Amino acid sequence: MIKLTPANLEDYARGAALLGAGGGGDPYIGRLLAEQAITQYGLPEIISVDELDDNATVISIAMIGAPTVLVEKACSGDDLDLLIKEMSRQLGKKVDALMPIEIGGVNSCLPIVAAVRTGLPLVNCDGMGRAFPCLEMVTFNVYGESISPVVMTDEHGNAVTINTASAKKAENFARSVLSEMGLSGMISCYPMKGSQLKKWAVKDTMTCALHIGEAIKEGRQQDNAVKTLVNRLNETQYYTNAQILVDGKVIDVFRETRDGFSFGHCVVEPFDGEENVTLTFQNEFIAAEKNGQYIATVPDIIAVIDRENAEPITAETLRFGQRVNVLAMDVPSVMRTEKALGVFGPQCFGLGCDYKRLTKVDQ
Amino acid sequence: MIRLGVDVGGTNTDAVLIEGKNILATTKQATTDDIQTGIVNAITKVVKSSRIKMTNIDYCMIGTTQFTNAFVQRQELNSVAIIRLGLPAAAALPPLSGWQNELKDAFEHKTYMLQGGHHFDGKVNSDLNEMQLDEAIQDILLEGYPAVTICSIFSPINQDFELLVENKIKQVAPHIRLSLSHQIGRVGLMERENSAIMNASLACLADKVVNAFENSLSSLGVTAPLYITQNDGTLMSADAVRKYPVMTFASGPTNSMRGAAFLSGLKDAIVADIGGTTTDIGMLQDGFPRESSVHVDIGGVRTNFRMPDIIALGLGGGSIIDPLSNFSIGPQSVGYKLLQQGKSFGGTHLTTTDIAIKRNYIQITGSEPNNVSLTEQTLKKIENNIDALLVSGLDQIKTSSAEVPLILVGGGHCIIKNTPKGISKMISPKHAEVANAIGASIGQVAGEIEHFFEYQTQPREECIAQAKQMAIDKAIIAGAIASTVSILDIQEIPLSYVKGQATRIKVKATGQLF
Incomplete structure (x- = not known):
């Protein structure tokens, strides 16, 4: 099992930023929080899903809200403790372990803080193997597990519980609670039993994030960061068919904010004179197009990286003139079944196409 | 009206005297270890050659990199008490999180995490605890800290708590140097607090x-x-620098760009400041450098200063050309030893300046163009390599594919002769080599605000008008003549992930000091 230490947290956070697919928030604050917590409380105990007792109670830990508020209020630590306590009270059971709900971006690190504070083990898995913008876009919801109870806490010791049958509805309630909490808070949802996790969790994604980050670091030392990264992705159990869609320069970026999301597109002009590639994003990158044809779409992961050092670039920090590689890779198979596509397939993001799996390429 | 502009760089101290738009005299002198001698030499030189009297100078402006250097080299830092007003929020992230141990060890410090802080909309998140505060102040007095940092959550939106604590400390200890985070940084607690701590650690050096x-x-x-x-x-x-030395960080490239705007008369252009070893490329927008949108690390510490968006290339007048690797350029450079080590001067290294001399783009006394014997084909290849390097930097700084003008400044600007791809016209104005000292002498002052609005409760136009007025007022307080104040920049940053059209508006207003 992997060990997360102050020495490799940066790699882990960088790998998680890549799996954030251009969204998921700035992982820097998450990394700092985890670093601080580990220095104070010691290393987290990380266990695998298969080690869990079928009746074990596992809850997810995440922050929710505006990234611009998170960078001021961060978290108090007590809010995470309260989150666990309140969820335990709602369930009428003690909590046996914690897990990330999304491995992409800042929420890859928050569960580490909670785990070392409470001494609870952290389960090496998540609910999507990437980052997505809404609470309903999780495997547990896709396969019929309940999102409720949802617990939200803030730094003043307030705890709010939402009980609803619909994950979509829970998302709406959560946004309303957030405005009262000052636009950022801690959230736990989809409490799971060990047996449920064994069925629906995306396993070992913390390992994936760490290995991806390490590959970037090793690649930098050998001056071939991109190639090392792509090779390593293809060796993982999930992110196969990893391929560079285009090696080129960003020649246009357009952004607008609607309904609490950041929408936009970006055009990359390849260095080899081929056709331009257009990326569409809604917080995360959702599609890549060439010649009017989609060449990659959600739920597969589309990521933009620096073409020299493979640093993941979020949609928020895309700029004209950046020299980038656009990567596409498989999402874990549990995320691209017919049922899954009904929750976060291309049509759920307003793309007028059906999902087509990436094809294998020789690079 | 006569202005004196001085730029104290690592290698050279430049000085210029300007009357209105006329440049009376310029000079480049060596920077001295004590700084003072170099400045005295440079000023004496320009005043002498322009035949004015010292007392005729109306304004004196100095640009300096000393504070940046001191912090990066961890020298002459004083001890600091750090007051954070935020509990219970951000308790899991104490001050100095993420600082390297060597840097933390470079100055004595003590942290006081107290109750306080606001929300994104300026409402109180948690009240101050007077008793807690008084105890902390007593302790700081007892320990004898010369400088104190005060940082409250969301203080760029609501400054009340930081000001209140400032007052309290001033009343009992007027000698203590106070660094208020809202006067230094923006939204982003750790980066702003880091900047305020850096500032406090430079308080004694600032005096010196x-x-x-x-x-x-x-x-x-x-x-x-x-x-x-x-x-x-x-x-x-000068008094503001005693309080906020950290605000001088990165003023060097900014001065070059402002100087380029002054010399060329252009307000929207790319500026390439070509020195001996590196080229700094930035974008002028309405006469000011475009700011960086990403975080800036200084000495390994993350900050969110107002910083010009600069791309640095390993290309300068002293860059060494390597014949063994396809005539690639730099990043090694002979630097200030060009006049000894360059091939044209009898040295062993082939440099970019040698090519410029060979091509007769520039004449330097003591140089011998015939020392360089290369075929026309090779010369072309080298020039292509230089151009390609420059273009890679220009591309990164451009915001669109439209062609823009390019202004070349700095001591090494002669190495570029061909207008690069994507450039509408290329200018290297007279006095380009002292553009930084000229930039220092331009008398603009600014007021900048950052505030959250909710468009659902107040119409957008009203919000923007209100934000503009706040910035204008701030510029006037900073010394700007009211009739010259104009809005330089407005940025709306919608808060994604959140309903209700909450938007952060940033406005910057500038005006003339004279």
């Missing part, structure tokens, strides 16, 4: 440096008021 500046001037009989340039190209008073 500003004294040295003032002594240089008074020893020469210069009676003009002294201003120092900050990182956004606007001016601060």
Whole structure:
């Protein structure tokens, strides 16, 4: 099992930023929080899903809200403790372990803080193997597990519980609670039993994030960061068919904010004179197009990286003139079944196409 | 009206005298270890050659990199008490999180995490605890800290708590130097607090440096008021630098860009400041450098200063050309030893300046163009390599594919002769080599605000008008003549992931000091 230490947290956070697919928030604050917590409380105990007792109670830990508020209020630590306590009270059971709900971006690190504070083990898995913008876009919801109870806490010791049958509805309630909490808070949802996790969790994604980050670091030392990264992705159990869609320069970026999301597109002009590639994003990158044809779409992961050092670039920090590689890779198979596509397939993001799996390429 | 502009760089101290738009005299002198001698030499030189009297100088502006260097080299930092007003929020992230141990060990410090802080909309998140506060202040007095940092959550939106604590400390200990985070950084707690701590650690050095500046001037009989340039190209008073030395970080590239705008008359253009070893490329927008949108690390510490968006290339007048690797350029450079080590001067290294001399783009006394014997084909190849390097930097700084003008400044600007791809016209104005000192002498002051609005409860136009007025008021307080104040920049940053059209508006207003 992997060990997360102050020495490799940066790699882990960088790998998680890549799996954030251009969204998921700035992982820097998450990394700092985890670093601080580990220095104070010691290393987290990380266990695998298969080690869990079928009746074990596992809850997810995440922050929710505006990234611009998170960078001021961060978290108090007590809010995470309260989150666990309140969820335990709602369930009428003690909590046996914690897990990330999304491995992409800042929420890859928050569960580490909670785990070392409470001494609870952290389960090496998540609910999507990437980052997505809404609470309903999780495997547990896709396969019929309940999102409720949802617990939200803030730094003043307030705890709010939402009980609803619909994950979509829970998302709406959560946004309303957030405005009262000052636009950022801690959230736990989809409490799971060990047996449920064994069925629906995306396993070992913390390992994936760490290995991806390490590959970037090793690649930098050998001056071939991109190639090392792509090779390593293809060796993982999930992110196969990893391929560079285009090696080129960003020649246009357009952004607008609607309904609490950041929408936009970006055009990359390849260095080899081929056709331009257009990326569409809604917080995360959702599609890549060439010649009017989609060449990659959600739920597969589309990521933009620096073409020299493979640093993941979020949609928020895309700029004209950046020299980038656009990567596409498989999402874990549990995320691209017919049922899954009904929750976060291309049509759920307003793309007028059906999902087509990436094809294998020789690079 | 006569202005004196001085730029104290690592290698050279430049000085210029300007009357209105006329440049009376310029000089480049070696920077000295004590700083003061170099400044005195440079000023004496320009005043002499322009035949004015020291007392005729009306304004004196100095640009300096000393504070940046001191922090990065961890030298001359004083001890600091750090007050954070935020509990219970952000308790899991104490001050100095993420700082390297060597840097933390470079100065004594003690942290006081107390209740306080606001929400994104300026409402109180948690009230101050007077008793807690008084105890902390007593302890700081007892320990004898010369400088204190005060940082409250969301203080860029609501400054009340930081000001209140400032007052409290001033009443009992007027000698303590206070660094208020809202006057230094923006939204982003750790970055803003880091900047305020850096600033506090430079308090004693700030006194020393500003004294040295003032002594240089008074020893020469210069009676003009002294201003120092900050990182956004606007001016601060000498007293403001004593309080906020950190605001001078990165003023060097900014001064070059402002100088380029002045010399060329262009307000929207790319500027390439070509020195001996590196080229700094930035974008002028309405006469000011475009700011960086990403975080800036200084000495390994993350900050969110107002910083010019600069791409640095390993290309300069002293860059060494390597014949063994396809005539690639730099990043190694002979630097200030060009006149000894360059091939044209009898040295062993082939440099970019040697090519410029060979091509007769520039004549330098003591050089021998025939020392360089290369075929036309090779010369072309080298020039293509230089151009390609420059273009890679230009591309990164451009915001669109439209062609824009390029202004070349700096001591090494002669190495570029061909207009690069994507450039509408290329200019290297007269006095380009002292553009930084000229940039320092431009008398602009700024006011900048950042505030959250909710468009659902107040119409957008009203919000923007209100934000503009706040920035204008701030510029006037900073010393701008009211009739010259105009809005330089408005940025709306919608809060994604959140309903209700909550938007952060940033406005910057600037005006003339004279």
